[in-house]
Amino acid sequence: MYPKEIEKYLLKVQKPGRYVGGELGEVIKDKHDVDVRFAFCFPDTYEIGMSHLGIKILYSLFNEKPYIWCERVFAPWIDMEAEMRAHDIPLYALESGDPLTEFDFIGFTLQYELSFTNILNMLSLGGIPVLSKDRHDLNHIVVAGGPCACNPEPITDFIDIFFLGDGEDVDLEVIELYRACKREGKSREEFLRMAAQISGVYVPSLYDVSYRDDGTIAAVTPRDGAPAKIEKRVILDMDSCYYPENFVLPNIEIVHDRAVMEIFRGCIRGCRFCQAGFLYRPVREKSIDRINEECHALCRNTGYDEVSLSSLSSSDYTQVVPLLRKLNSWAKPEKVSLSLPSLRVDGFSDDILNEVKTVRKSGLTFAPEAGSQRLRDAINKNVYEDELINTCRVAFEGGYTSVKLYFMIGLPTETLDDVAAIAGLAKKILDTYYSIENRPKGKSPRVTLSASSFVPKPFTPFQWEPQDSMDILREKQKHIKDSITSKKISLSKVTYNYHDTDTSFLEAVFARGDRKLNKAMLLAHERGMRFDSWSDCFSLQNWLDVFEECGIDPAFYANRRRDFDEILPWDHLDYGVTKEFLKRECERAYASQPSPNCRENCMNCGMKKYGGGVCYEKR
Amino acid sequence: MKNARIFFTKDGACKYISHLDTNRVMLRAIGKSRLDIWHTEGFHQHAYITFALPLSLGFASTCESMDFRLLDDNADMTAIPDRLNACLPAGIRVLRCADAKYKPADIDSASYEVRIEPMTDKDISIEELYNRLNTFLAQPEIPVEKKTKKGKKTVDLKAYLLDFSTDFDKTVNMKLRLPAGPVLNINPSLLVGAFETYCGTELYSDMTRTGVFTKEGRHFE
Ligand code: SF4
Numbered sequence: 073m074y075p076k077e078i079e080k081y082l083l084k085v086q087k088p089g090r091y092v093g094g095e096l097g098e099v100i101k102d103k104h105d106v107d108v109r110f111a112f113c114f115p116d117t118y119e120i121g122m123s124h125l126g127i128k129i130l131y132s133l134f135n136e137k138p139y140i141w142c143e144r145v146f147a148p149w150i151d152m153e154a155e156m157r158a159h160d161i162p163l164y165a166l167e168s169g170d171p172l173t174e175f176d177f178i179g180f181t182l183q184y185e186l187s188f189t190n191i192l193n194m195l196s197l198g199g200i201p202v203l204s205k206d207r208h209d210l211n212h213i214v215v216a217g218g219p220c221a222c223n224p225e226p227i228t229d230f231i232d233i234f235f236l237g238d239g240e241d242v243d244l245e246v247i248e249l250y251r252a253c254k255r256e257g258k259s260r261e262e263f264l265r266m267a268a269q270i271s272g273v274y275v276p277s278l279y280d281v282s283y284r285d286d287g288t289i290a291a292v293t294p295r296d297g298a299p300a301k302i303e304k305r306v307i308l309d310m311d312s313c314y315y316p317e318n319f320v321l322p323n324i325e326i327v328h329d330r331a332v333m334e335i336f337r338g339c340i341r342g343c344r345f346c347q348a349g350f351l352y353r354p355v356r357e358k359s360i361d362r363i364n365e366e367c368h369a370l371c372r373n374t375g376y377d378e379v380s381l382s383s384l385s386s387s388d389y390t391q392v393v394p395l396l397r398k399l400n401s402w403a404k405p406e407k408v409s410l411s412l413p414s415l416r417v418d419g420f421s422d423d424i425l426n427e428v429k430t431v432r433k434s435g436l437t438f439a440p441e442a443g444s445q446r447l448r449d450a451i452n453k454n455v456y457e458d459e460l461i462n463t464c465r466v467a468f469e470g471g472y473t474s475v476k477l478y479f480m481i482g483l484p485t486e487t488l489d490d491v492a493a494i495a496g497l498a499k500k501i502l503d504t505y506y507s508i509e510n511r512p513k514g515k516s517p518r519v520t521l522s523a524s525s526f527v528p529k530p531f532t533p534f535q536w537e538p539q540d541s542m543d544i545l546r547e548k549q550k551h552i553k554d555s556i557t558s559k560k561i562s563l564s565k566v567t568y569n570y571h572d573t574d575t576s577f578l579e580a581v582f583a584r585g586d587r588k589l590n591k592a593m594l595l596a597h598e599r600g601m602r603f604d605s606w607s608d609c610f611s612l613q614n615w616l617d618v619f620e621e622c623g624i625d626p627a628f629y630a631n632r633r634r635d636f637d638e639i640l641p642w643d644h645l646d647y648g649v650t651k652e653f654l655k656r657e658c659e660r661a662y663a664s665q666p667s668p669n670c671r672e673n674c675m676n677c678g679m680k681k682y683g684g685g686v687c688y689e690k691r
Numbered sequence: 692m693k694n695a696r697i698f699f700t701k702d703g704a705c706k707y708i709s710h711l712d713t714n715r716v717m718l719r720a721i722g723k724s725r726l727d728i729w730h731t732e733g734f735h736q737h738a739y740i741t742f743a744l745p746l747s748l749g750f751a752s753t754c755e756s757m758d759f760r761l762l763d764d765n766a767d768m769t770a771i772p773d774r775l776n777a778c779l780p781a782g783i784r785v786l787r788c789a790d791a792k793y794k795p796a797d798i799d800s801a802s803y804e805v806r807i808e809p810m811t812d813k814d815i816s817i818e819e820l821y822n823r824l825n826t827f828l829a830q831p832e833i834p835v836e837k838k839t840k841k842g843k844k845t846v847d848l849k850a851y852l853l854d855f856s857t858d859f860d861k862t863v864n865m866k867l868r869l870p871a872g873p874v875l876n877i878n879p880s881l882l883v884g885a886f887e888t889y890c891g892t893e894l895y896s897d898m899t900r901t902g903v904f905t906k907e908g909r910h911f912e
Pocket of ligand 1: 353354355669670671673674675676677678679680686687688
C-alpha cells in the first residue's frame with residue numbers, strides 16, 4: 073500500500089496509477105514473518121518495468137520462499153520525483169509502501185546502459201548512500217543482474233554484488249547466505265567475501281584494477297580469496313527451471329500487457345553484432361509438454377487473451393509448428409491468441425502464419441540488419457535477399473501492403489555502397505509488390521526503413537571494433553535518404569534523427585567502459601541527470617561536460633579500435649564464449665565470411681563446458 | 692442470452708485507474724473468471740461490456756455499475772459477484788449482480804461526498820476553511836468556466852447544485868448532488884476548483900461518488 077501522505081500529490085502527476093500498487097497478484101506479507109526483505113528495482117518507469125519478463129520470474133520465485141518478501145520499485149517519472157523531493161517522501165516499494173531503507177537487499181536489473189543513472193537516482197531517492205563504501209552494516213546490500221552485468225565496470229562503485237548469467241539459482245544462494253550471516257552476526261565485509269565464493273557472483277570491491285599510461289588496463293587483481301575469473305551461471309534443464317504460474321496484473325496500461333511464455337533461452341545464430349546471442353548461449357529448450365502446461369495455467373490464472381512465446385528467435389524452436397498446434401488445441405476455443413515475436417525472414421512459413429496472430433493485416437516487420445549480401449555475410453545475419461523477396465511476395469499476395477525493415481548503420485566493414493543498398497533493397501521489395509498480378513487493389517504499398525546506429529558490445533566478435541563517429545553516422549543516415557528513389561519508401565523516426573546517434577554514442581561509452589567511468593556516473597547523478605534513454609531528459613552536451621570535468625575522453629571507449637591482446641575491462645568475467653572464438657569470428661567478418669549456426673555445425677565457441685543444451689543435440 | 696448489471700465499489704489504489712483502464716481490468720477479470728458472456732465478433736473478439744456513467748480518475752465510488760450479456764439464460768446471477776471478486780484487484784469489489792432495471796439514458800444526477808483539506812496545516816485551519824466553504828456556497832451565483840466540445844463557456848454552478856450539506860471533523864466535508872448522465876454532467880471538481888480560487892490557497896480534496904439517480908430520483912438499478 074502506498075504511503076498515505078502521497079495522496080495529496082498523486083493527482084498532480086501524470087498516470088498516478090504507476091505509484092500505488094494494489095494490483096491483483098501482488099504479494100503482501102507481514103514483515104515480521106520474514107527474514108529477508110528484497111526490493112526489486114527496475115530503473116525505468118512502471119510501464120516498462122512491468123512489461124519485463126525477468127522481474128516477473130524472480131518476483132514469484134523469491135516470494136514462494138516463506139522467509140523472503142520481494143517487493144517492486146520503479147523509477148518515478150520526473151514529475152513525481154519533483155513532488156517526492158519537495159515533500160521529503162522517500163522512494164518506497166509498491167507492496168508495503170516502505171522506503172528502501174527498510175530492505176535487506178536492493179536489487180536492480182540492468183537491461184540497458186542508459187538506465188545506469190536511474191540506479192543512482194533511485195538509491196538516493198530511497199535514502200540509501202549511493203556509494204558502496206558508505207554503506208556499512210549488514211543490510212542495504214545493493215545487487216544487480218541482467219545483460220549489462222556482463223560489463224558492470226562503470227558502476228562498480230555503487231553496486232555491492234553482480235549476478236552473472238541465469239539468476240534463478242544464484243540469487244537464492246546469496247539470499248540464503250545473507251540469512252545465515254545475519255543469524256551469526258557476521259559483518260557486511262565477511263558476507264561479501266563469502267558471497268564471492270559462490271559461482272556467478274562478482275563482488276567488484278574485491279578486485280583491484282591497475283592501468284597503463286595509455287589508459288588501458290594493466291591488470292585486474294583479486295583480493296581476499298576472490299576468484300580470478302567469475303563464471304556465469306547456466307541453468308541447463310529448462311523443464312526443471314522455475315517459471316511463474318501467475319503475474320502481477322497491472323491496473324494501468326503497460327507496454328506489453330499480455331501473458332509471456334519463455335520457450336527457450338539462447339540463440340543458435342551467432343549474429344556478430346548481437347550481444348544477447350552470445351551471452352545466453354547455449355540454446356536450451358523447454359519441452360512442448362512443459363510449455364503447453366505452463367502456458368495454459370498462466371492464461372487461466374491471469375485472464376489474458378494473448379500469449380507471446382518469447383525467445384531470441386522464435387521460429388528456431390525445433391518443433392515450432394507442433395508446439396503451436398498443441399497450444400491452439402485449447403487456445404482457439406478459449407479465445408486466446410498466440411504471438412511469436414522475433415520471427416526471422418526465413419521462419420515466416422504458411423504453417424506458422426496459420427497458427428499465430430503475428431501481425432495485424434496492416435504491417436509486417438523484418439530485420440535484415442544490413443542492405444547488401446556482402447555485409448549481411450560479414451555480420452553473420454544469414455538472411456538472403458531472395459528469401460526476403462519471396463516472403464514479401466507471399467505476404468503481399470495475402471493482402472499485406474506495408475513492410476517495415478530494420479537495419480543498422482555503422483557496422484564493421486560497412487561502406488557507403490552497403491548503406492545505399494538499404495534503399496536498393498527497399499526498392500526491390502516495392503518492385504515485387506508491383507509485379508504481383510493479384511495485388512491488393514486500391515491500396516498504396518509502403519516500405520518503411522528504420523536504421524539505428526550500431527553499438528559494439530562486450531562478448532561479441534565486434535568487441536574490439538570502434539564505433540563510427542557521430543558525424544559519419546549522420547552522413548550515413550543522409551546517404552540512405554539520398555539513395556531513396558520512390559515516395560513510397562520512407563524512413564522511420566529513429567533514422568535520420570540526431571537523438572539516435574547521440575544516445576548510441578553514450579551507450580557505446582558505457583557498454584565497453586572501465587572503472588574510471590564511475591566518477592563520471594557519480595558527477596552526472598549529482599547534476600540531476602537520469603532517464604537518459606528518454607529524449608525528454610537526455611542531453612549529450614550535459615554528458616560531454618561531465619566527461620570533460622572528469623578528464624575522461626569518451627572517444628577512448630566508443631571510437632577506439634582495441635588490439636586483440638588488450639586486456640578488456642570485462643576479461644575477468646567468463647560468459648562461456650572464449651576470446652579465441654570471438655577473435656576467429658571477427659576475422660571471418662573481415663573476410664565477409666558467414667558462419668554456420670549451432671545446429672548446422674558447431675563452431676566450438678566454448679559453451680560445451682557446461683555439458684548441455686544445443687551443444688549436445690544430435691545433428 | 693440475458694442482460695446483467697453488476698454494481699461495484701472502487702477505492703484505495705483503484706481510485707487511480709482511469710475509465711479506460713477500468714475497462715481493461717474488467718475485461719481481464721471476466722476472462723479469468725471464465726464467465727460465459729457475449730463477445731464482440733470480428734478480428735479482435737472481446738467480451739462486450741458497457742459502463743453507465745464513467746468515473747473520473749482520482750474518484751472513489753460506492754455505486755459503479757457495468758452491463759454485459761450472459762449467454763446462458765439460466766445463469767445464476769448470485770454467484771457472479773464472488774467469481775468476479777476473485778479476479779479483481781482489492782480496490783474494486785462487486786457487491787451484487789441483477790437484471791438491469793433502468794437504461795443508462797435514464798440517469799439524471801449523482802451524489803458525492805467531498806472531503807477537503809489544506810495542503811499543509813499552516814495554510815488555513817479546518818474551521819476557517821469550513822466557514823469559508825459555507826460563505827462560498829451561500830453566494831447567489833457561482834460562475835465557473837466549463838470546457839465543452841464547442842469551447843469554453845461560463846456556467847453558474849449554483850443553479851446546478853441540487854442538494855448540499857456541509858460539516859467538518861479532521862477535514863471539511865461536503866455532501867452534494869449534481870446533474871449527471873448523457874445530457875449534462877457537472878463534475879464536483881469544478882466546484883472544488885472554484886472554491887480553491889475563492890480561498891486563494893491550494894486544497895486537497897478526496898471525492899467519492901455515493902449515488903446515481905434517475906429522473907424520478909430513484910437509485911439507478
Ligand atoms: S559450443 Fe557449438 S553448439 Fe554449443 S553454443 Fe557454441 S557453437 Fe553452438
